[in-house]
Amino acid sequence: MSQLYSREMFSHYIARNRKLAEVVVIAENKPGVLAVLANVLSEHGINIVSCSTTPTGPVGSIFFLVDYTEADKPLSEVISTYGKLGFVKEYHYREQVLPSIIFTNYAFPPTLANRRVIVIEVEKFIKLLSEFVDRTDYLKQLGRYMGEYDCSMYVPEGVEVKKPSELSELLRVLQVKGFGVPEVVEFSVERSKIVIRELFEKELGEAKERDHCVFTCGYLEGFLSKLFGREFRVEEEYCASVGKPHCCFIATSR
Numbered sequence: 001m002s003q004l005y006s007r008e009m010f011s012h013y014i015a016r017n018r019k020l021a022e023v024v025v026i027a028e029n030k031p032g033v034l035a036v037l038a039n040v041l042s043e044h045g046i047n048i049v050s051c052s053t054t055p056t057g058p059v060g061s062i063f064f065l066v067d068y069t070e071a072d073k074p075l076s077e078v079i080s081t082y083g084k085l086g087f088v089k090e091y092h093y094r095e096q097v098l099p100s101i102i103f104t105n106y107a108f109p110p111t112l113a114n115r116r117v118i119v120i121e122v123e124k125f126i127k128l129l130s131e132f133v134d135r136t137d138y139l140k141q142l143g144r145y146m147g148e149y150d151c152s153m154y155v156p157e158g159v160e161v162k163k164p165s166e167l168s169e170l171l172r173v174l175q176v177k178g179f180g181v182p183e184v185v186e187f188s189v190e191r192s193k194i195v196i197r198e199l200f201e202k203e204l205g206e207a208k209e210r211d212h213c214v215f216t217c218g219y220l221e222g223f224l225s226k227l228f229g230r231e232f233r234v235e236e237e238y239c240a241s242v243g244k245p246h247c248c249f250i251a252t253s254r
């Protein structure tokens, strides 16, 4: 199983006694653009603390959160050099309003595959779900809707799945969305074994002494049923909420 690296959702930055700013550049989407923009900042002692790019076609947006405490020139002067670059369409910047903290203003809305999303902390989501923990049919149905939706939204039509690694790759959508890290260890259309590490739902089990990730069972049922065009049933074989290293699911179809 591979090493994981966390990915910041790019929303705010806090640094005591530092001068912070956000910068947004709308530029041509081509190789080298990010390097040139970053170099301009580094040449003047400006540190990039966070960066994200959103390519939406031939033109994309690039966001920087920067710390310019040690800059050798006023920020406005450094950023104005972007206007001389042919591939830059427009640029804006905004300095911190309160000392030591900045929340991004330009970076909105957050998107996933160009669709607007909202961000909710796992802890908060678990609290919401725990209201329904005695309604396992509801949790499972909710998961099922999401699994069907994700399969129809993110899996291109006509994809053929023959190997465990191929199904793992499609289920990676669970990982992109922050649910957990899937790995298909055995695969056949009749019976598959799917392991999920760091599954968010295990915390629901821990909170409620419940050892069954029902939402995820529903999710996998929905996803697989949609993918293979036949009805799947998914049961959790064992759960990380009772001390196992991960959650393990068995998917069967008739």
Ligand SMILES: [Zn+2]
Binding pocket: 199, 201, 202, 205, 211, 212, 213, 236, 238, 239, 240, 241, 246, 247, 248
């Ligand atoms: Zn579990």
